[in-house]
Amino acid sequence: MEKDLTTEAKIKEAATRVFIAKGFNGCSSREIAKEAGMNVALVNYHFQSKSHLFEVVVATVMEEFVFSMIDVFKSDLPLISKTRIFIEKEYDFLSKHPDIPGFIINELGKKDKTFFERINFIEQIKETKIYDEVQAAQEKGDVRKMDITSIMLLMMGNCHFPFMAKPMIQTIQCIDDKTYQNQLTLHKQYVTEMLVNYLFPTSK
Amino acid sequence: MEKDLTTEAKIKEAATRVFIAKGFNGCSSREIAKEAGMNVALVNYHFQSKSHLFEVVVATVMEEFVFSMIDVFKSDLPLISKTRIFIEKEYDFLSKHPDIPGFIINELGKKDKTFFERINFIEQIKETKIYDEVQAAQEKGDVRKMDITSIMLLMMGNCHFPFMAKPMIQTIQCIDDKTYQNQLTLHKQYVTEMLVNYLFPTSK
DNA sequence: AATTATTTTAAACAAGTGTTTAAATTTTTG
DNA sequence: CAAAAATTTAAACACTTGTTTAAAATAATT
Incomplete structure (x- = not known):
């Protein structure tokens, strides 16, 4: 299942799953990071903010x-x-x-x-x-x-x-x-x- | 608009508005209390918890x-x-x-x-x-x-x-x-x- | 009117939030 | 290989979260 995706792709993929399942307010940055097997700070390093990551996912x-x-x-x-x-x-x-x-x-x-x-x-x-x-x-x-x-x-x-x-x-x-x-x-x-x-x- | 409702009714009414507009995770106990013009603690005094208030509203x-x-x-x-x-x-x-x-x-x-x-x-x-x-x-x-x-x-x-x-x-x-x-x-x-x-x- | 029960309040609690920092690590470049 | 850049990390930041506490205010009862 898990391909050798870049960190960015892994986070985006995990975020898509979590956002769709729980909604923007129903999950935390830490939950997304955990789902992606990544450190929390990487979410903001690669996507600036939770909101921005959400916009990318929605798009x-x-x-x-x-x-x-x-x-x-x-x-x-x-x-x-x-x-x-x-x-x-x-x-x-x-x-x-x-x-x-x-x-x-x-x-x-x-x-x-x-x-x-x-x-x-x-x-x-x-x-x-x-x-x-x-x-x-x-x-x-x-x-x-x-x-x-x-x-x-x-x-x-x-x-x-x-x-x-x-x-x-x-x-x-x-x-x-x-x-x-x-x-x-x-x-x-x-x-x-x-x-x-x-x-x-x-x-x- | 605002009738002389009991505290309990006021909270429930405000909670209904807020929950429907923003969802369970999209709002806080404090926001509901504010919308009802009440103290935060009253929400839990009358409805035990945010979750329970939500169940009452949904029902x-x-x-x-x-x-x-x-x-x-x-x-x-x-x-x-x-x-x-x-x-x-x-x-x-x-x-x-x-x-x-x-x-x-x-x-x-x-x-x-x-x-x-x-x-x-x-x-x-x-x-x-x-x-x-x-x-x-x-x-x-x-x-x-x-x-x-x-x-x-x-x-x-x-x-x-x-x-x-x-x-x-x-x-x-x-x-x-x-x-x-x-x-x-x-x-x-x-x-x-x-x-x-x-x-x-x-x-x- | 005094006592009890109920309701309301402000303050505090620990846990969780998004986000930032600065150091450590890895990768890329010259 | 050494220097620079990019990435990853753990820790901390200030703030909000749901909930609780203990004192204050109000209402009900005797």
């Missing part, structure tokens, strides 16, 4: 987070296929990183806006021209006419929420990890069908 | 949170109406308390399971017999045949996520509070239509 996680999205948006497929593949890829990614959506939404909700804006992923999405593509399809009548914000909410909500709500749903329904994972595979199909039917009314 | 918030749900489940309406009213009431409640879903999902995801189970709201939901009602309707063919977990995920996800993701979406879309609020009113209609169409295939 990297966000990048990873939007990478697969961007990839789908840029592809040369009809919107209906993009929708299906988007959901497929999101569930894939989230199965491997189930705590990331909650981490992003919750940790960043508490920080100031400027923090959010410093991480430039909005431009990246805009550059894919996905918005224009959707609008064009709406004018042609292929896609249901609704605000892009609502489309985002439908897509992201139905992909991310099942992972964010995992602990709650598991407690309510008294089901273990394995069962919940299987449930998610099923759920992905439902979500795909529901969203495709709703967003592309003429498709069936 | 109350959860109760409030599931109260409107339970109410709809128990009503003597056809499932399709219950669905519509459920969504309506959730959006109503969440407009007033937008930070609660994120608070519950995130703060409780980090605590141990026993903590979650100590708050008995699962029984309350079961007592409404909503599960049996859904199952009966599924056997009659009125409701799409899918696991109750998936139905919960669809309902809750499409209600809660738009409020949880508010800071993120606002940053991505560069929209202010007022605009987002209006967007949510629209979104509620979309969600209702989409979910009703999907869950009740024979309805149209």
